[in-house]
Amino acid sequence: MGWLRYLRRKRWDQERARELECYLEQEIADNLARGMSAAQARDAAHKKLGNLTLIREDIYRMNSLGFIETLWQDVRYALRGLRKSPGFTLVALLSLAMGIGATTAIFSVVYGVLISPYPYARPGEIWAPSIHDLKNPQQVRNWHRIREYMEVKKLPAFAETMATLPETRLLTGEGAPERFQSIDVTANAFQFLGVAPVLGRSIQPSDVRPDGQPEPVIVLSSGAWKRLFDSRPDALGKKLILNDEPFTVIGVMPPRFGWYTSEGGWVVLPEDVRDKRYAAGIVRLKAGVSPQAAEDQLQALHTRLAHEQPEDFPKSGFTTKLDNYLDVTTASGEMQSSLRMLFGAVGFLLLIACANVANLQLARSTARSHEISVRMAVGAGRGRLLRQLLTESMVLSLVGGVLGVLLAIAITKAVELLIPGDYVPNEARITVNSYVLLFSAAVSVFTGILFGLAPALKSSRPDLVDALKDAGRTSGTGGGTRTRSALVIAEIALSVVLLMGASLTIRGFLQLQSVNPGFQADRVLMMGLQVSPKRYSTYQQRIAFSENVLAALGTIPGVQSVALGNGGLPFGGPRSQYSIEGQPKEDSRELLLGLISSGYAQTLGIPLRAGRDLSPQEITRVEPVALINETAAKLWPAGANPIGARVHLDVLDKLPPEQLKAPSISPVVTVVGIVGNTRNDGLRNPTLPALYLPYTILATTGRTVALRGSAQPMQMLNAVRERIRGIDKDQPLGNPITLAEVLGFETVQPRFNMALFSFFGFLGLALAAIGIYSTLSYTVARRTHEIGIRMALGAGRGDVLHLMLKMAGRLVLIGLGVGLAGSLALAKFIGSEVFQVPGTDPVALAGVVLLLTFAAFLACFVPSRRAARLDPMSALRHE
Amino acid sequence: MLQGTLDLLILQTLVPGPAHGHTIAHVIEHRSEDVLQVEHGSLYPALHRLETRGWIASFWGTSENNRKARYYRLTALGRKQLEAQTSNWDRLVQAVNRVLRPAGE
Numbered sequence: 001m002g003w004l005r006y007l008r009r010k011r012w013d014q015e016r017a018r019e020l021e022c023y024l025e026q027e028i029a030d031n032l033a034r035g036m037s038a039a040q041a042r043d044a045a046h047k048k049l050g051n052l053t054l055i056r057e058d059i060y061r062m063n064s065l066g067f068i069e070t071l072w073q074d075v076r077y078a079l080r081g082l083r084k085s086p087g088f089t090l091v092a093l094l095s096l097a098m099g100i101g102a103t104t105a106i107f108s109v110v111y112g113v114l115i116s117p118y119p120y121a122r123p124g125e126i127w128a129p130s131i132h133d134l135k136n137p138q139q140v141r142n143w144h145r146i147r148e149y150m151e152v153k154k155l156p157a158f159a160e161t162m163a164t165l166p167e168t169r170l171l172t173g174e175g176a177p178e179r180f181q182s183i184d185v186t187a188n189a190f191q192f193l194g195v196a197p198v199l200g201r202s203i204q205p206s207d208v209r210p211d212g213q214p215e216p217v218i219v220l221s222s223g224a225w226k227r228l229f230d231s232r233p234d235a236l237g238k239k240l241i242l243n244d245e246p247f248t249v250i251g252v253m254p255p256r257f258g259w260y261t262s263e264g265g266w267v268v269l270p271e272d273v274r275d276k277r278y279a280a281g282i283v284r285l286k287a288g289v290s291p292q293a294a295e296d297q298l299q300a301l302h303t304r305l306a307h308e309q310p311e312d313f314p315k316s317g318f319t320t321k322l323d324n325y326l327d328v329t330t331a332s333g334e335m336q337s338s339l340r341m342l343f344g345a346v347g348f349l350l351l352i353a354c355a356n357v358a359n360l361q362l363a364r365s366t367a368r369s370h371e372i373s374v375r376m377a378v379g380a381g382r383g384r385l386l387r388q389l390l391t392e393s394m395v396l397s398l399v400g401g402v403l404g405v406l407l408a409i410a411i412t413k414a415v416e417l418l419i420p421g422d423y424v425p426n427e428a429r430i431t432v433n434s435y436v437l438l439f440s441a442a443v444s445v446f447t448g449i450l451f452g453l454a455p456a457l458k459s460s461r462p463d464l465v466d467a468l469k470d471a472g473r474t475s476g477t478g479g480g481t482r483t484r485s486a487l488v489i490a491e492i493a494l495s496v497v498l499l500m501g502a503s504l505t506i507r508g509f510l511q512l513q514s515v516n517p518g519f520q521a522d523r524v525l526m527m528g529l530q531v532s533p534k535r536y537s538t539y540q541q542r543i544a545f546s547e548n549v550l551a552a553l554g555t556i557p558g559v560q561s562v563a564l565g566n567g568g569l570p571f572g573g574p575r576s577q578y579s580i581e582g583q584p585k586e587d588s589r590e591l592l593l594g595l596i597s598s599g600y601a602q603t604l605g606i607p608l609r610a611g612r613d614l615s616p617q618e619i620t621r622v623e624p625v626a627l628i629n630e631t632a633a634k635l636w637p638a639g640a641n642p643i644g645a646r647v648h649l650d651v652l653d654k655l656p657p658e659q660l661k662a663p664s665i666s667p668v669v670t671v672v673g674i675v676g677n678t679r680n681d682g683l684r685n686p687t688l689p690a691l692y693l694p695y696t697i698l699a700t701t702g703r704t705v706a707l708r709g710s711a712q713p714m715q716m717l718n719a720v721r722e723r724i725r726g727i728d729k730d731q732p733l734g735n736p737i738t739l740a741e742v743l744g745f746e747t748v749q750p751r752f753n754m755a756l757f758s759f760f761g762f763l764g765l766a767l768a769a770i771g772i773y774s775t776l777s778y779t780v781a782r783r784t785h786e787i788g789i790r791m792a793l794g795a796g797r798g799d800v801l802h803l804m805l806k807m808a809g810r811l812v813l814i815g816l817g818v819g820l821a822g823s824l825a826l827a828k829f830i831g832s833e834v835f836q837v838p839g840t841d842p843v844a845l846a847g848v849v850l851l852l853t854f855a856a857f858l859a860c861f862v863p864s865r866r867a868a869r870l871d872p873m874s875a876l877r878h879e
Numbered sequence: 880m881l882q883g884t885l886d887l888l889i890l891q892t893l894v895p896g897p898a899h900g901h902t903i904a905h906v907i908e909h910r911s912e913d914v915l916q917v918e919h920g921s922l923y924p925a926l927h928r929l930e931t932r933g934w935i936a937s938f939w940g941t942s943e944n945n946r947k948a949r950y951y952r953l954t955a956l957g958r959k960q961l962e963a964q965t966s967n968w969d970r971l972v973q974a975v976n977r978v979l980r981p982a983g984e
Contacts (some may be wrong), residue, residue, distance in 0.1 A: 029944060
């Protein structure tokens with residue numbers, strides 16, 4: 001009933017208006033009949049009836065639901081007000097949206113990547129053991145031999161353990177042969193991880209036969225299911241040929257299940273003491289057992305194992321640690337620090353945004369104190385006024401909030417695209433986090449309301465007469481000015497800190513870009529070649545295959561040189577302790593080894609500094625010859641010539657028995673040549689001393705092959721495929737990649753940091769500049785009258801400009817100082833791994849100061865010039 | 880005027896038959912021999928209130944001198960209200976009288 005009346009209140013009003021008209025007509029007619037004149041009659045009738053509008057309002061109010069009516073009125077009034085000052089509205093809305101959007105987006109990424117990356121059951125209760133070398137803490141062993149794992153499993157501290165052994169097998173059959181990631185997991189793995197399959201079943205303990213042999217079954221990842229079977233349910237029961245053995249598909253895991261692979265599958269790892277391979281074990285603790293107690297048990301076990309197999313453990317002693325699985329993700333380290341810092345950065349952005357909104361609201365409410373006084377003078381109640389101001393702030397904040405949500409979604413998407421996949425666990429999913437969205441929206445909205453209301457509270461009990469008289473004639477030295485100045489200083493300081501971050505990441509990125517990798521990255525195509533261990537089961541077969549590949553690829557037109565390698569293509573490789581003949585041995589020193597073919601240096605474009613290259617004959621005959629890099633050459637005392645010197649390599653003494661190796665290997669090799677340095681440990685790390693040996697020492701199943709030739713390396717791919725097929729039609733090619741792309745991966749994380757820090761840094765600068773601009777514009781507007789007087793008394797335009805710039809310049813200088821001091825203080829706490837350069841980098845610092853000064857000057861100049869151009873007469877008349 | 884008495888007077892005025900606002904105002908004025916001065920305007924919110932309560936109903940009609948006017952009539956509910964309020968009123972008046980002029984004076 002009430003609602004119906006509410007909806008029909010307009011009609012009621014018209015009805016009553018007509019009725020009142022009728023009354024007047026009647027009364028006038030009566031009055032005329034009494035003999036009054038027409039004018040008298042009308043006046044008397046009106047007098048009798050009273051205030052017409054008031055009556056209608058009375059009735060209208062009866063029909064309306066009070067608060068809704070006024071709310072609607074206020075909302076409309078607020079919208080009208082916001083439309084009338086589009087500059088204020090735009091800036092306030094943008095500030096709110098940026099603050100809410102950026103904070104939410106980055107936190108969403110942090111949440112998805114760092115806080116909750118895994119779909120596994122209780123991931124925070126999974127622990128991973130690792131063995132740390134006491135002397136050389138960088139040396140960490142986080143695997144166990146299967147035999148060792150079986151002992152670990154028996155420790156009383158653990159409720160459950162599982163082991164994983166990532167393998168790549170050759171998939172043959174219907175499609176082209178490919179390398180297929182098939183992860184060996186112990187039979188209890190799926191119970192341990194606690195994820196159910198979407199189709200079929202997962203591996204169960206019964207998949208290990210009583211005789212210890214594993215059933216040939218495979219559980220597919222969602223990716224493999226899609227790629228190999230188009231996600232058809234009839235994949236169950238189909239056979240996959242892996243390394244020439246058939247595996248039956250028994251189940252498919254959900255997309256987010258990415259245990260060591262998102263593209264392959266999982267097969268059973270039998271627990272066999274004779275298995276010499278290494279597996280990564282993870283454990284869950286028994287209830288009531290502390291990680292500390294478990295570490296002690298593990299350490300005791302490791303000490304015993306080290307007694308039995310000393311060569312598997314660090315000689316100089318070790319400690320055992322348990323790391324929580326959430327801390328050992330692929331996102332730990334660099335990505336973790338980047339994301340944490342970004343989170344801090346957007347926190348600053350949110351603060352700047354809030355300061356901006358506060359500033360704008362303050363300026364606006366102060367400007368409206370006259371309007372408020374007028375409204376109170378004509379009878380508006382204080383509560384009613386407050387409600388109206390509150391509504392206005394709410395409307396602004398809500399619209400800003402909605403924009404913020406949209407922006408949060410957009411930035412989250414952008415970050416998801418930008419984030420380097422290799423640094424994020426493949427299980428991680430990045431989605432907009434609703435709690436943070438609520439939080440940052442609440443913060444910004446609250447700020448808007450607080451600062452919209454505070455001055456309203458003050459101005460709603462003003463001395464009316466004063467405020468009315470005062471109308472816009474105050475000079476800019478009221479109480480609000482101090483708050484506003486403080487806010488501007490805070491904004492500038494915060495944006496200086498943000499800009500420092502941006503500036504440092506840019507510097508770091510540019511430095512990395514200018515690093516000389518030591519090889520010529522263009523024109524080189526690289527790919528993996530992995531042979532089936534079954535079909536190539538002898539040393540001779542595998543070496544013959546490699547030599548055939550080298551010969552066949554060398555005949556491709558346009559190819560200048562071909563090389564094979566294990567290690568050094570372009571980074572990393574096995575390491576070995578060594579001793580140089582005639583020098584005392586130092587245990588902690590290691591050489592990086594590259595197993596190469598002849599032409600390695602030529603293919604990668606590494607200059608030969610002295611001596612000669614390894615000849616093809618030396619490679620074929622596995623002669624004990626070697627190349628070293630310039631860093632390794634420095635291991636010899638100055639003046640001594642390393643060429644012709646002999647080096648003993650410990651690793652050649654005790655090659656693992658399961659490896660196929662050359663019939664006779666000498667652990668002592670003679671240096672025949674010195675090649676230029678390459679950044680062989682990644683672009684960001686210094687060059688390690690390296691030594692290159694004939695690849696024929698070992699016949700591994702996997703090799704990397706590199707070709708130097710065409711300017712468009714990928715164009716060689718078809719010819720390469722053809723030649724390889726000519727040698728063995730079942731041989732797959734690994735992912736082809738150019739050397740330039742490999743180098744590009746090295747700069748992915750710095751690029752990500754640079755992109756985001758710069759984006760947020762400039763956003764912060766823009767917001768701060770707008771803050772300066774709006775505050776100054778407002779001050780100029782407030783002081784128009786004063787400026788008029790000054791000019792009338794003889795101040796020139798230059799004086800006015802100077803006055804204004806001086807005022808703004810002070811704020812900027814203080815802000816800049818505070819900001820720089822703050823960022824230098826922060827730099828102490830922040831590892832330079834995010835930035836690649838120290839936090840005190842002078843170039844970065846100078847860049848920030850210049851940029852901020854320029855932006856601040858622009859922001860000050862426009863309103864100051866407006867003040868200087870004032871016509872004194874109109875300024876004095878300005879009300 | 881006492882709160883609620885205007886409602887009572889309006890309802891009473893409508894007992895003989897429908898009337899429009901102008902008539903009601905004047906009737907109340909005359910009946911009370913001009914003691915009860917109603918600002919005629921305040922009559923209309925009261926009429927509106929009574930109508931929304933369903934005590935009176937309205938319709939557009941033609942007045943004595945051939946003008947359009949909105950007429951009000953008493954509804955059944957209004958009649959009941961009038962009786963209840965009248966007896967209330969009588970009780971109130973008696974009570975007040977007893978206080979002002981105690982018996983035996």
